[in-house]
Structures are given as structure tokens and as C-alpha cells.
Amino acid sequence: GALAVKTMWPLLWNAIYSLVAFFVTLKAIPSFMNIFMQAGFAGVDMGKKDRPKVAEAMGVISGCVFMITIFLFIPVPFAWHLARLGYNEDHSLTKEQIDFPHHEFVEFITAVLSVCCMLFLGFADDALNLRWRDKLFLPTIATIPLLMVYYVNSNSTTVIVPKQLRHLLGFSVNLGGLYYVFMGALTVFCTNAINILAGINGLEAGQSLIIAISVALFNLIELTGAYRESCVFSLYFLLPYIGTTAGLLRYNWFPSRVFVGDTFCYFSGVIFAVVAILGHFSKTLLLFFIPQIINFLYSIPQLFKFLPCPRHRLPRYDPDTDKLNMSTTKLKLNQLHPLGRLMFQFLRVLRLVHVVPSGDGEMLECNNLTLINLFLMILGPTHEKRLTCALLIFQVFSSLLAFFIRYQLAKLVYDV
Amino acid sequence: GALAVKTMWPLLWNAIYSLVAFFVTLKAIPSFMNIFMQAGFAGVDMGKKDRPKVAEAMGVISGCVFMITIFLFIPVPFAWHLARLGYNEDHSLTKEQIDFPHHEFVEFITAVLSVCCMLFLGFADDALNLRWRDKLFLPTIATIPLLMVYYVNSNSTTVIVPKQLRHLLGFSVNLGGLYYVFMGALTVFCTNAINILAGINGLEAGQSLIIAISVALFNLIELTGAYRESCVFSLYFLLPYIGTTAGLLRYNWFPSRVFVGDTFCYFSGVIFAVVAILGHFSKTLLLFFIPQIINFLYSIPQLFKFLPCPRHRLPRYDPDTDKLNMSTTKLKLNQLHPLGRLMFQFLRVLRLVHVVPSGDGEMLECNNLTLINLFLMILGPTHEKRLTCALLIFQVFSSLLAFFIRYQLAKLVYDV
Numbered sequence A, B: 001g002a003l004a005v006k007t008m009w010p011l012l013w014n015a016i017y018s019l020v021a022f023f024v025t026l027k028a029i030p031s032f033m034n035i036f037m038q039a040g041f042a043g044v045d046m047g048k049k050d051r052p053k054v055a056e057a058m059g060v061i062s063g064c065v066f067m068i069t070i071f072l073f074i075p076v077p078f079a080w081h082l083a084r085l086g087y088n089e090d091h092s093l094t095k096e097q098i099d100f101p102h103h104e105f106v107e108f109i110t111a112v113l114s115v116c117c118m119l120f121l122g123f124a125d126d127a128l129n130l131r132w133r134d135k136l137f138l139p140t141i142a143t144i145p146l147l148m149v150y151y152v153n154s155n156s157t158t159v160i161v162p163k164q165l166r167h168l169l170g171f172s173v174n175l176g177g178l179y180y181v182f183m184g185a186l187t188v189f190c191t192n193a194i195n196i197l198a199g200i201n202g203l204e205a206g207q208s209l210i211i212a213i214s215v216a217l218f219n220l221i222e223l224t225g226a227y228r229e230s231c232v233f234s235l236y237f238l239l240p241y242i243g244t245t246a247g248l249l250r251y252n253w254f255p256s257r258v259f260v261g262d263t264f265c266y267f268s269g270v271i272f273a274v275v276a277i278l279g280h281f282s283k284t285l286l287l288f289f290i291p292q293i294i295n296f297l298y299s300i301p302q303l304f305k306f307l308p309c310p311r312h313r314l315p316r317y318d319p320d321t322d323k324l325n326m327s328t329t330k331l332k333l334n335q336l337h338p339l340g341r342l343m344f345q346f347l348r349v350l351r352l353v354h355v356v357p358s359g360d361g362e363m364l365e366c367n368n369l370t371l372i373n374l375f376l377m378i379l380g381p382t383h384e385k386r387l388t389c390a391l392l393i394f395q396v397f398s399s400l401l402a403f404f405i406r407y408q409l410a411k412l413v414y415d416v
């Protein structure tokens, strides 16, 4: 019908724009590589025999191509209304007849604003190495317009209660302000979660691409459902993101010719947070972040300094075998915080940590608590490319699990 | 009346926020100086005996404080509507009764988006030294949402014709698309005009501060007029800008402890362009840019390579007298483009260029064509601080002239 056409044309245009954005990214990255290297944005790839110097923070380029694509796309979904405005120079149509969808337009602009802020912030982090308090404080500020638009346009802070709990809590619970805290925390989580599951060639861009494709599939499935407009909105952002990230991955894949930088992780995180918040599927989004959540939970003892945490927790490269090994850290059990000791023993009992005695009797050596090291513990020493593939296959399986939970398990607790 | 209170309260809050922003900037800049220097954002001050190293691109800090101030301020002008939305959880009020001013909100967000884009772009230029084509191409893209909002919310592309020409052109002329080209060009002009009237301690921040205060005064005068809302909107942005720029000037003033960087020039330019476009006074804005326009016109022969243009055109420091002298460039008349020769002879006849023979008979030496060198030609060798003051006094007189043109001369050509 008419509605379907009005939805489908902009989406088709968006897909074409995204394809062009893919090729533009492919072309732009090599042309900026030297500019970045000369300006000091260069990192050493520690996972290679010859330790090559590689351009850093190249997520700026895919991010900028994304921004340009979105800016050029903004008029497209509103073309019909803009044309009516254009024919209205004699003011024969009333405001109601034109009926410009200001609420949709403002959602669009606000989403772009959030992305732009985080891109800026990420680049500032790459260029300046921001302090932790700035990294947590600034994204929180950047979500204010987003949450305000959510408040103005929907302000739905009600969550449906699972069937099994309804005799206690009723059919639904209004979380009110707490829901806004959740959405703010989601943004901070997304922007940092990808950043800490990182460090081997192709992993950041690869995982983000898989998450983006999964969420886009979810939106395509829901396109026939009740939240059609939210899904279309989400796809407007995800398709150009997929295009530019695929272009970036082409150069970030093993052996990396570019590194993506903090910029890319911030940029990716905010894209997911924005589409999920304004698309009303923030809880579902978390299902697609299972590996990142596992990595975060597993990292907690080190991130919050219950166990000693070295500056870098990357796997250790062995030039003799050309393979990656677990990186380790040393600790003394009796010098740990009681909570840290508890965590350590818990992980040890579950065999989730590899422990060997080191030197004298009291000193222990255990692997750094990252998902990458956990994979190396299970797989043994592994070639970098194979390790990235293993982690990305895990990401794909997590997405399949997410779809299963969303469409099958949900039936057990909700009436869907 | 009620309207006046609804206007005045948010403005008062804005003024308080801006005052806080001033103090935050004062505190933030020293705390980030070392981070910037360590990350390689450092420049050498060539106008001092000991050539000290100074933190560069610190406009990022005043720009970020500005952004944070604006983000925290966004809810304030809409507080009354937001409160009504809050009381409306039972959906007893209809959409019309709440009447959320989406068109104002979207103008606000779009303006912030443009500022954020240019801040990002300016920082990228400071960090990466962008190529000229990128510097012109990217700001053009960044104005798309701004122009689209202008199109949707007002689309007034009609200009009133001066009395003396009305028998030819009629009372008003609709410039249509041309007006959008003008507004786009205005943005690119503003962002670059401040950047090329720069290079001595305190000049960039000083001139921008004077322009901002002048435009704010203009808005305060017009606050009682027909375009009250546009003026309020403009002041929302100008007051925090004045606060943060005053904080920055404190450290950029002679002897500079920080340089402002391209970031600051881009940031300032876009602020002026945005408030003028959305505030419907883009022609008046140009009146406050008289020194920048003179500098641009005077620079044209070198900027467009009709005369030889060295990479830096800063005045030359003389360590013996501790004063600044004109910087010069060498040229051979018969090797110039005919148009360049014409321009050169024209300036020479008007005594706007200082020419001395250099070495053999054909070679000439003339001052670089910048307003700073023109001032040095008139004043003779001058101490840096005195030179900045002279240029800023000229900026103040230009503002007085602007007010005179706007409120007295305009009577001769328009019925005001």
C-alpha cells in the first residue's frame, strides 16, 4: 500500500547511499593513511615478527564518511513533505495540511548529534589520551538531548512484567526516572564494551559489523510488526554504519594495515545505543552484546582493581611459533583484597582462570581476565587470524542465541 | 507580561550558566595544558626572545565547555512544556494542549549539531593538518541540516529592495535557492575569516569576543522588536560563547600561555553563522565582520596566488627592539600574472602596499597582504601587545560603525 511505498523508497535510497559509502571508505582510508601517520597517529603492531608501524585511529575516516552519508541522506525521508512546502510559496496550504513530522525530524537530528559528539570525543581520546573520569563524564552529558527527545516523543518508561511475576508486581511496572538512568548507562556501557574486547587484528571492526548486521536483521524482521517506524529509523543508521565499517574492516583485517582507534569503539557504541533507545529495543540490544557482557563480567576483578591489572592485557606474541599466547599477571594471594581473593578462588574452582606457581611458593601467575585470553586458554596457542575468526564465530553464535531468546524463550515469560 | 517572563527567565538562567562556564574554562585550561603539550599539541611563539613552547589548539577546551553548558541548558527553555508532559502521565491532555514547540526544539538541536561538527572538524584540522579541499568541502556538508531546518521552519528567501531601486525591482525580490547558497557561503566565510586574521597573541580570541559582544548587544536592542524569539535564540548561544571565550582570552592574552588553534576559529565562525542564519540577521552579521572582510579582500591577491604567497605571513619579530615588523615577500613584476600586476599597481597607487627595491633592479620586496602588516605599515614597528590592542580597537570602532549603518544609514534606503 501507500504506507509501504513511503517506507520502502527511503530505505532503498539508504541502501544505495550505504553501498556508495562502502566504496568511498575503501578509497578514503588509503588516501588518509599517510596524513595520519605523519601527524603521529601511528601504532606498533605487537603481534607480528617485524613489529610494523600502522596508522592509528582510522575509525575517524569511516566515522566521517558515515556522517557525510547521513547528512546527505537527511532530506530523503522528508522529501515528500519538503516538496509540499516548496509548492506552498503562496501559503495556500495550512500547517496541518503540510503536517511536517517535526517529532521524527528532531529524533533524526538528535541521533546524529549524539553520534557526532561521541566521534569527537573518541578522536579527542585518541589524540590526547583522556583521563578515565572524562571518559565516563562526557558521554553522560552527550546523552542529555537524546533522553530529552525520548521524554518528549514517547516517555514510555513502562516495562511489561514476566508472566511468572505478575501476581507480585502486576502486568507492568513504571520505572520512571530509573528507565532514563538505564538508558544513560546503556550508552556508557556500549561505548566502552567494544573498547575492552579489542587488541587483535580485525576484532573491533569484525564484532561491531556482526552486531550491526544482527540488529539490522532484527529490524527487518520487525518491519512487518507494530513498531515499523522505529525499525526504519534504526535501519537508516545501521545500513550506512555497516557500509563504512565493512570498508574499514577491509584494511583492519589480518594483517592490519590500519588500527581503528578509540574513535571507532566510541562511534560504534553510540550508534547501537542511539538506534536501540530511539527504536525502543534497548533490552533486546543487550542480547546481541553477550560476548561483550561476558568479557566485561570476566574483566571486573581486574577493571575494578580487586586483582592486579597491567596497563595492557593483550595476548603475548611468540615470534618462534608465530602464535599468540595468554598474557599473564603475577599476584600474591595474601596481599589481595578479601573480595578479590573470593573472586579469584571462585574463578579457580570453575577452572575459568589458568594459574601456575611463579618463583617462590607464595607468588602465583594467572592469565589476564579477558575473553581473548579465555579463548587462548581453551584453544591453546593460536595464530592471530585464527583467534579473531574464533572470536567472531562466537559472536555469530551469540547472535543466533539472541534471536532464539527473543523469539522462542520470550514466549515462556511474555504473551507474544 | 506573561510572555516577557517566559522569555526572561531562561535568558537569566543562560546568563548564570555562562558565568559558571567562564569560571570552568578558567579552571579547565591550565589542567589540560600539560595533556595537550604531551600529546604534541604545542607550538612555538615566534614573537618572543626565548621562543617559548606553548600549548596549541586550546580552543577545544573552551569549545567543549561551551558544548557542555549548552547541553545542560537545553531543557531550560522547554521546562514549562516538559513539566506539563510530566503531569500528563494519565494522558488527560491532548497533543494540542501540551503544544510542545518542536520547531524551536529542532532549531536548537540543529544549531548544536552544526557547532559540534565544526568543533570536530577544527580539531581534526589541528591534529591532522587537513588539505584545503577538505576544509572547504566538509563545512559545506555540515550546513545541510541547518539549511534544511531554515527551509522547513521559515523558508523566507525574500529580501527587501532599497527604496532607490524599487522602480526597477519592485518592493522585494525572492532570491529562492540563491539565498541558500548565500547562507552556505556565509558559514564557510565566517569559519575561515577569523582563521586568516590571526597569528599574534590574543587576536583570535579578542576579535571573536568583540564580535560576539556586539552581536549580543544588537540582539538585546532587538529584544523589544518584532523578532524577539530569534534574538533570544541567538543570545542562548552567544552568552555561553562569550563566557568561554573570555576564559580562553585570559590565557591567550599577551604573553600567551596557550594558542587557540584552528579549532577555535572554526568554532567561533560557526557560532556566528548559526545564530545569524536561524536568527534571520545574516546580512547584519556581515556588518560586524568589517575588519575580517577588509583583511580578506586585502589578502585576495596572495590567497589566490596572483602574487607569491609564503606559507606564513606573520609579522617578523625583531629581538633587538622587542617589536614586530612587517613581513615581506619578494616578487618580479614581469613574472606576475597580468591580473596580479594590475592588483599590485592598484595597491601601490593607493599606497596600500610598502614596496622597496631588492637587490638587482627587477626584484621588488613588498609586505605580505594582511591587515596586521597594513597596521604595521601605518604604525611602524610596534610591540606585540600594542599591535593586538590597536587591531582590537579597530574592531570596536567597526562595531560602532556597524550599529551606525544598521540604525541610521539604513533609514536612507529602507523604511525603518
Ligand SMILES: [Mg+2]
Pocket: A125, A126, A129, A130, A262
Ligand atoms: Mg586512548
Ligand SMILES: [Mg+2]
Pocket: B125, B126, B129, B130, B262
Ligand atoms: Mg591547520
